[in-house]
Amino acid sequence: MHFSLRGALGLCFLVALGACTLPRGAALQSEIVTKARDENASFDYLPVTRTSLAKIAHWPEGLHARPQGAWPRASRGSADPLIAPGDTVQLTIWESGENKLLSPPESQVVGLRQTRVSAGGTIFVPYLGTTEVAGKTPTQARADVQQKLAALIPDAQVELDAVPGPGRTVALIGGVRHPGKVALENRDLSVLDLLSEGGGPDPKFHNPQLRLIRGEKVYRASLATVLDSPSLDTRLLPGDKLSVEEDDRYFLALGATGKETLIPFGQARLSALEAVTLAGGLSDNRADPKGLMILREYPRAALRGDLGRGPTKTRVIFAIDLTTSDGLFSAQNLRIEPRDIVLATESPAVPARTFLGLIGSSVGVANSVSNVAN
Numbered sequence: 219m220h221f222s223l224r225g226a227l228g229l230c231f232l233v234a235l236g237a238c239t240l241p242r243g244a245a246l247q248s249e250i251v252t253k254a255r256d257e258n259a260s261f262d263y264l265p266v267t268r269t270s271l272a273k274i275a276h277w278p279e280g281l282h283a284r285p286q287g288a289w290p291r292a293s294r295g296s297a298d299p300l301i302a303p304g305d306t307v308q309l310t311i312w313e314s315g316e317n318k319l320l321s322p323p324e325s326q327v328v329g330l331r332q333t334r335v336s337a338g339g340t341i342f343v344p345y346l347g348t349t350e351v352a353g354k355t356p357t358q359a360r361a362d363v364q365q366k367l368a369a370l371i372p373d374a375q376v377e378l379d380a381v382p383g384p385g386r387t388v389a390l391i392g393g394v395r396h397p398g399k400v401a402l403e404n405r406d407l408s409v410l411d412l413l414s415e416g417g418g419p420d421p422k423f424h425n426p427q428l429r430l431i432r433g434e435k436v437y438r439a440s441l442a443t444v445l446d447s448p449s450l451d452t453r454l455l456p457g458d459k460l461s462v463e464e465d466d467r468y469f470l471a472l473g474a475t476g477k478e479t480l481i482p483f484g485q486a487r488l489s490a491l492e493a494v495t496l497a498g499g500l501s502d503n504r505a506d507p508k509g510l511m512i513l514r515e516y517p518r519a520a521l522r523g524d525l526g527r528g529p530t531k532t533r534v535i536f537a538i539d540l541t542t543s544d545g546l547f548s549a550q551n552l553r554i555e556p557r558d559i560v561l562a563t564e565s566p567a568v569p570a571r572t573f574l575g576l577i578g579s580s581v582g583v584a585n586s587v588s589n590v591a592n
Contacts (some may be wrong), residue, residue, distance in 0.1 A: 244472070244473030244474050244504070244561065244562060244563055244564040245473070245561070245563055245564065246506070246509070246563055246564055246566055247506055247508060247509030247511075247537075247563045248566065250263070250509075250511065250535065250537075250563070251263070251537075254535070259531075260531065260533060261531055261533035261534060261535055262525060262529050262530055262531045262533070262534040262535070263534075263535050263537065264525060264534065264535070264536055264537065265536075265537045265538075265539070266490075266512075266536050266537065266538045266545070266548045266549070266552055267544055267545075267548055268544055268547070268548060270525075271548050271551055271552060273525070273526050273527075274536070274552065276527070277520070277527075277528045277529065278516065278517075278519075278520035278528055278529075279520070279555065280514045280515060280516050280517075280520075280555040280556075280557075280558070281514075281515040281516055281517050281520075281532075281557075282515070282555065282556045282557040283555050283556060284438065284467065284556060285438075288437070289430075289437050289438075289439040289443075289444075289450050289452070290430075290432070290437060290452040291449055291450065291452060292408065292448065292449050292450060292451045292452050292453060293452070293453050294406060294453070295404065295405030295406040295407075295453050296355070296404065296405045296406065297404045297405075297406060298355040298356070298357060298404065298405070299355065299356070299380070299382065299386065299402060299403060299404050299405055300352075300353055300354065300355060300386075300405065301335060301339075301351045301352050301353070301354055301355070301356065301359055301380050302335065302339075302352055302353075302382075302383065302385040302386045302456060303335050303336060303337050303338070303339055303352055303383075303385050304334065304335060304383030304384045304385040304386070305334070305335045305352075305380050305381060305382055305383040305385070305386055306332050306333070306334055306335075306380070306381040306383060307332065307333055307334075307335060307341050307351060307359075307378060307379070307380050307381075308329070308330070308332050308378070308379045308380075308381075309329075309330040309333075309343065309363065309376065309377070309378055310327060310328070310329045310330070310376070310377040310378075310379075311327070311328050311330065311367070311371075311374055311375070311376055311377075312326055312327050312374065312375040312376075312377075313326055313327075313328075313371055313373065313374055314326055314373045314375075318371075319345065319370060319371050320344060320345075320371070330343075330344070334383065335351060335352055335383070338350075338352075339351065339352025339353060340352070343363060343366075343367075345367070345370055346363070346366050346367065349362070349363060349366070351363075351380075356378050356379065356380045359378055359380070360376050360377065360378035363376050363378065364376040381401075382401035382402055382403065384399075385456055385457070386401065386402045386456050387399045387400060387401050387402060387456065387457075388400055388402060388407070388412060388454045388455075388456070388457070388458045388459070388460065389458070389459045389460070390412055390413075390415070390416040390460055390461075391459055391460065391461035392461050392462070393419055393420050393423070393426070393461050393462025393463055393464075394413060394416035394417055394418060394419055394420065394462055395416060395417030395418060395420070396415075396416045396417045397416060398416075400412060400415050400416075402454070402456060405453070406453060407453065407454050408451045408452060408453055408454065409428065409430070409444060409451055409452055409454065409460060410444065410445075410451050411454075412454060412460055413441075413460075413462070419441060419462045420462065422464075423462065423463075423464045423465070424464070424465065424482065424484050425440060425441075425442065425464075425465035425482075425483065425484050425485055425486065426440065426441040426442075426462050426463070426464070426465070427439070427440055427441070427462070427463045427464070427465050428440070428441055428444060428460065428461075428462060428463075429460070429461045429462075429463060430452070430458060430459070430460050431458070431459040431460075431461075432455065432457075432458050432459075433457070440465070440486040441462070442485070442486050443486050465482065465483055465484070466482075467482065467483040467556040468480045468481060468482050468483065468556065468557065469481055469483070469488070469493055469554050469555075469556070469557065469558045469559070469560055470557070470558070470559045470560065471493070471496075471497035471498075471560050472559055472560070472561045472562075473505070473561045473562040473563060473564065474500060474501040474504035474505035474506070474562040474563065474564050474565070475494065475497040475498055475499070475500060475501065475505070475560070475562045476497055476498015476499050476500075476501065477497060477498045481493070481496050481497060483554075483556075484496070487553060488553070488554040489549065489550050489551060489552060489553060489554065490510070490512055490536075490538060490549040490550075490552040490553075490554055490560070491546065491549040491550045492550075492554075493554045493558075493560045494510065494549070494560065494562070497560060497562075500540075500562050501562070504562075504564055504565060505562045505563070505564065505565060506562070506563045506564060506565040506566065507539075507540040507541050508539045508540070508541050509537065509539075509562070509563035510537070510538040510539075510540055510549065510560075510561075510562055510563070511535050511536065511537055511538075511559075511560075511561040511562075511563060512535070512536040512538070512552065512554070512558055512559070512560060512561075513533070513534075513535050513536075513558065513559035513561060514533075514534050514536070514555060514558050514559075515532055515533055515534075515557075516528075516529045516531075516532050516533075516534060517532070518532060536552065538552070
């Protein structure tokens with residue numbers, strides 16, 4: 219079979235023409251900027267600089283941000299617990315005189331049967347009747363009972379032991395080696411103390427998150443944050459529920475990054491520059507370092523009238539130029555939020571390199587065809 223040089227060149231032309239329509243791995247920065255300039259654009263476009271970063275820091279949180287709430291501050295409690303309804307109280311009474319009221323003749327001590335503190339905070343004591351003990355320390359309750367008995371038994375001495383009931387416990391729900399209820403033996407048990415009681419967080423968690431349920435309120439914080447700030451090692455209250463969970467926050471890496479995938483945060487706070495690093499950096503042959511984009515959605519309640527106070531549209535693109543020192547510092551200080559998209563746009567030189575590569579390949583094919591023809 220014989221091929222003419224003209225036919226070979228025609229083949230080169232067709233291949234080169236096909237290069238113009240080759241698919242790309244990511245958008246070009248110029249394409250996004252052009253659409254952003256359209257007055258009907260469906261998104262805000264905001265270059266991230268030192269100036270704009272100061273304003274962004276005061277913006278409302280994005281659509282997928284997880285409200286943390288104000289984690290309660292630490293406070294010191296007494297080593298003595300307070301008796302609560304549901305606790306079990308044991309009274310032991312000594313009588314040293316001849317006229318005994320409670321103990322048998324052959325003994326000077328009598329142990330009364332255990333009694334549960336009523337919902338009203340009282341117990342029944344023989345010859346005294348209903349006696350209030352809830353809200354008092356065991357020492358205070360003992361002294362109160364002994365003082366009242368002194369009117370009947372002048373030389374009586376009283377011992378009072380209180381065992382915590384359901385109303386004086388905290389629950390370690392899960393995410394630890396040994397979940398379960400823990401009795402509040404004193405009023406100074408902290409979050410970290412409780413975690414220690416449970417054997418520590420599950421070792422498979424990369425960035426353990428704490429969830430504290432107190433009544434109708436839910437508080438969240440990372441374990442690393444509490445460990446770094448002793449003032450956040452809050453004292454637990456009866457009925458508190460604590461759980462340890464995996465950090466399920468993630469962002470999406472797309473475009474000319476080292477990898478395109480969902481990437482977990484793995485730490486309490488994550489910057490745009492750290493996100494790029496977790497994504498494997500920018501591709502040397504494909505990425506445009508001037509066109510790093512962070513795409514984020516906002517709820518309608520977060521919209522404001524101007525970009526100085528917040529987004530004006532529910533979709534926002536933050537643009538970062540990593541070729542400047544201001545851009546690098548800004549990327550290090552722009553916080554990534556859950557489900558943000560970190561998009562590395564493609565360099566404008568990529569289509570040209572692809573085109574030239576195809577031209578070179580086509581010329582090589584043409585030369586080979588010409589040699590065969592000759």
